[in-house]
Amino acid sequence: MSAAERPALEVRGLTISVPTRGGGRGIAVRDVSFSVPAGGRAGLVGESGSGKTMTSLAIMGLLPSAARVEAGEILLDGDNLLAKSQREMQRLRGKRLSMVMQDPMTALDPCFTIGSQVAQPLHQHRGLSRGKLNAAVVESLEQVRLSTARDRLRQYPHQLSGGMRQRVTSAIALAGQPRVLIADEPTTALDATTQVRYLKLLRDLQEQTNFALLLVAHDLMVVQHVCERVIVMYGGEVVEEGTAEDVFNAPRHPYTQALLGAIQVVDDTVTLTPINGNAPDVADVLPGCRFQPRCAHARDVCLTPPALVGEDDGPVTRCWGVQQGWLAT
């Protein structure tokens, strides 16, 4: 593959185990593969326990010490991150690979002003000195559309609203001009109107600075707003992947269909259909398809594990029904 078409971020066969209550180890992420093209926007969707956060933490090299990568590769511009030392990862974080976290209320240090917290990574990653630093801080705060950025420099995190703080953390995350930005549920802690504005900002920022964005969310609408490609995870596995258009307009996997059916649509003719049952626990050993116990269409064949199958560049699905053609889409 030439450098031009090499994806910015590629995850290949990632498998992560975590200790279970019984004392053994369960597989939290199983053979997950996907890629985000340079300058592309991909969304990783799934409910709690689907392994999406584990995957994003593994990419950052910030997995909790109890979790262990069993197999796979994580390639950043073709560079395997799993082979790097802690120290190499620390040097790389913030510069080539950065992250926006879920809760903006606690992501900023209460002891320091906004200005100094934004200045730190600018100084560290871009080597800006004192003279240029102040202007750069204002510039990066204006870039994330923080109103009256100049006046905010001397304010402390508690003086800012949630939306403003998420803008500040984004400015910090982007200070090193990363190749890849992972946003893990960046809007979950924000209220609805702020969410939309933040997502628009995120998309505009991505278009301006051209980093590859991996947006991790449980909310399909959030992903639909921003992403070109969608990866749906369930029970630690990728169950469907495709362009946003394909996945949202013609979902193929029963789980994706069910997810979309559970979204509130402001329309009297559509009824809200919940998905019955619970997402599988890491410790559960399920034969075959992980979604099969909750699936309305399950047949005997579903007790053997299906593979992720699809055309090149087209949508891929991990479902017997789709592959054997008996499941209506």
Place this chain on the structure above:
Amino acid sequence: MTANLDTPPTDTADQPPVAKPLVRQRRWQKLRLGRDLSLLVLALFVFAAIFAPLLTPHDPVDNSLMDALKPPMWMAGGSWENILGTDSFGRDVLTRLLYGARVSLIVVVFSLLIAVVIGTSVGVLAGYAGGKTDAILMRLVDIMLALPSLLVALVAAVALGPSMRNLVLILGLLIWPNIARLIRGETMALKNHEFVAYAKAIGAPRWRILLKHVLPNVMPTLLVAATLEVANVILTEASLSFLGAGLPPPAPSWGVMIDDGRALIATGWWISMFAGLAIIVTVLAFNGFGDWLRDRYDPQTRDL
């Protein structure tokens, strides 16, 4: 209450709305009283310690047996020359009290410096590193805390010989485990805060996380802990000096003074009494100040 329904609202409108603010103000004033009294005593203590030579014409160790055992000025035989009387060596009690404050302050400052530096380093390191480092350091702290501190101090003081330097060292080394344990807990809580995870995610090196995110955030706790330990240091110093293992006798330490007056407690009560009072008042003031600080910086009410 039903009668009030008939009264026109204009009647009540004339009265200032006092009910709610009054309660709040009273609680606020109560808090300030404790702090102000403590601060006043602490200011006096530090002032006396620093300016002792300027406040009294007498020397704290020069003895003149001619002037021995003079009572305080308000008793028969007392004079303005020795306001709180003299001890059995003819040394002015007030002068020795003032210089005693200086001794206490020096011991407090230097032993706490040792305790804070060691305690904070160990606490932050153990709390942040966790695992084996934490286990080893904390067992060490447990061992230190299990030792009867006064007894250890006594043995160490006797073994090393009485001197200011040894006293400071012993007290500092005895007190750091208290601080280490507290700081470790605080660090562990901080470690799980998102801003620490976030600092990591944007590539902050470990030393910066410790120095810039953990240390400043444990400062309030450290400040409160150190203030409360001051009282501990003063008491232990006085106890050791009283037992003869602290500062050597001519030194004007409050503990030494109590010991000086021990044999004469029935007749020359003032020799021990005022030193004892000084200890009580100073310790109370430091505790009061520490309590107030703790209320102020309580993580429950601290504005994050």
